[in-house]
Amino acid sequence: MELAPPGSAAAAWAARMGHDVVLADAAVFPRDKSCGDGLTPRAIAELDRLGLKEWTNDHVVNKGLRAHGFGQVLELEWPDGNLPKTGSAVPRTELDDRIRAEALESGAQGAEGARAVEVLWDGDKVEGIVFDHEGERKSVRCQQLIVADGVRSQLGRLLGREWHRDTVYGVAARSYLLSECSEDPWISSHLELRGLEGELLSGYGWIFPLGGGQVNVGVGTLATLKRPANVQLRPLMQFYADQRKDDFKLSGDLQAPKSAMLPMGGAVSGVAGPNWALIGDSAGCVNPLNGEGIDYGMETGRMVAELIHEGGSLDHAWPQLLTDHYGEAFSIARRLAGLVTIPRLLPAVGPIGMRSNWMMMLALRWMGNLITDEDRDAAAQVWRWAGKASVKVDARPPFS
Numbered sequence: 001m002e003l004a005p006p007g008s009a010a011a012a013w014a015a016r017m018g019h020d021v022v023l024a025d026a027a028v029f030p031r032d033k034s035c036g037d038g039l040t041p042r043a044i045a046e047l048d049r050l051g052l053k054e055w056t057n058d059h060v061v062n063k064g065l066r067a068h069g070f071g072q073v074l075e076l077e078w079p080d081g082n083l084p085k086t087g088s089a090v091p092r093t094e095l096d097d098r099i100r101a102e103a104l105e106s107g108a109q110g111a112e113g114a115r116a117v118e119v120l121w122d123g124d125k126v127e128g129i130v131f132d133h134e135g136e137r138k139s140v141r142c143q144q145l146i147v148a149d150g151v152r153s154q155l156g157r158l159l160g161r162e163w164h165r166d167t168v169y170g171v172a173a174r175s176y177l178l179s180e181c182s183e184d185p186w187i188s189s190h191l192e193l194r195g196l197e198g199e200l201l202s203g204y205g206w207i208f209p210l211g212g213g214q215v216n217v218g219v220g221t222l223a224t225l226k227r228p229a230n231v232q233l234r235p236l237m238q239f240y241a242d243q244r245k246d247d248f249k250l251s252g253d254l255q256a257p258k259s260a261m262l263p264m265g266g267a268v269s270g271v272a273g274p275n276w277a278l279i280g281d282s283a284g285c286v287n288p289l290n291g292e293g294i295d296y297g298m299e300t301g302r303m304v305a306e307l308i309h310e311g312g313s314l315d316h317a318w319p320q321l322l323t324d325h326y327g328e329a330f331s332i333a334r335r336l337a338g339l340v341t342i343p344r345l346l347p348a349v350g351p352i353g354m355r356s357n358w359m360m361m362l363a364l365r366w367m368g369n370l371i372t373d374e375d376r377d378a379a380a381q382v383w384r385w386a387g388k389a390s391v392k393v394d395a396r397p398p399f400s
């Protein structure tokens with residue numbers, strides 16, 4: 001049983017492997033989710049794997065990141081390597097619905113408007129879940145449970161999940177605007193994000209073209225318990241959009257503004273039990289350096305389905321697999337992201353980085369989760385070395 005893209009991806013893979021799958025969600029689809037809607041090459045690769053290549057190709061395609069800030073504009077193409085050379089952006093109402101449909105077409109049974117409210121235990125194993133469906137309680141028995149219920153993860157909490165907010169996390173908001181640049185082949189990020197008083201914030205603003213005369217506009221900042229963000233996201237998003245109005249030919253009011261927190265870098269403990277596992281945001285699988293989580297979500301969905309198919313207990317195997325795949329990169333990424341929250345650091349290093357195309361290309365690969373296990377070049381090796389060193393000095397490594 002699984003709960004959306006991570007849950008749907010897991011459901012699709014598990015159903016294709018021959019398992020009986022219930023794909024339950026509290027929402028009725030198509031449903032919205034606060035998101036930049038950006039699909040990095042890694043997310044494109046995962047959609048391709050699911051068999052959605054043609055569907056993805058029917059949407060806008062971008063060739064890289066246009067980074068703005070500190071007096072510079074750099075156009076950074078998605079790097080060569082083992083991942084596709086293209087990205088995209090698709091509104092989540094559409095993306096999540098399509099991946100869910102793929103799961104149902106693969107044989108999963110869908111349950112909408114079904115909120116998981118209680119866990120039925122058999123010793124330390126989950127025997128079933130009680131759902132609230134239009135005020136009625138219904139229980140569903142399960143042999144294995146995959147939980148993908150997002151940042152707050154109510155079900156995860158019932159299972160003992162803990163999100164550690166002393167490690168860096170994100171707060172972000174998005175909205176939609178009309179734009180004459182909706183077919184721009186670049187996604188744009190403004191790395192010099194200024195608040196209403198002109199102060200430099202530890203985050204970035206984005207404009208992601210969606211085609212059809214629309215762009216996704218948003219702002220996000222980093223925070224820790226010690227250094228909370230202390231920003232009002234909606235006024236900041238309006239301020240940011242007003243500043244970009246002429247450059248991106250924006251018009252109209254901010255549509256469907258929505259904000260949310262982002263758990264990052266595996267800063268979650270209790271991600272598995274003998275027959276249950278958390279994936280996506282519920283397991284803190286969001287990149288601390290850019291806030292992307294769709295790709296990790298779909299990857300974790302596929303990986304957990306494979307692990308379940310192999311058989312055996314998940315309680316050690318799942319955190320170990322997450323650690324093997326993401327532990328080192330998350331450790332160094334969240335350490336760097338934590339540094340960005342220190343006042344005066346960004347104003348000092350931002351302008352230096354933005355002066356060098358080479359450094360920003362490196363940053364794009366490191367920050368964008370664009371290094372694969374197969375990459376052997378110097379940038380990949382440095383990133384892995386830094387990750388290993390970082391884990392060694394972590395007071396609480398990712399997923400522990």
Ligand SMILES: Cc1cc2nc3c(=O)[nH]c(=O)nc-3n(C[C@H](O)[C@H](O)[C@H](O)COP(=O)(O)OP(=O)(O)OC[C@H]3O[C@@H](n4cnc5c(N)ncnc54)[C@H](O)[C@@H]3O)c2cc1C
Binds near residue numbers: 031043114
């Ligand atoms: C403002 C913002 C911008 C972002 N931009 C990007 C971006 O451009 N690119 C990117 O890759 N990532 C982005 N992210 C991160 C991305 O949105 C998440 O990482 C991703 O949605 C995680 O998917 P998920 O399925 O784990 O959680 P969600 O997408 O939140 O899905 C959770 C699902 O669980 C259901 N649910 C919750 N509780 C229950 C319950 N008790 N019972 C049943 N169902 C339940 C919900 O209805 C929902 O459908 C952004 C996040 C934010 C906040």
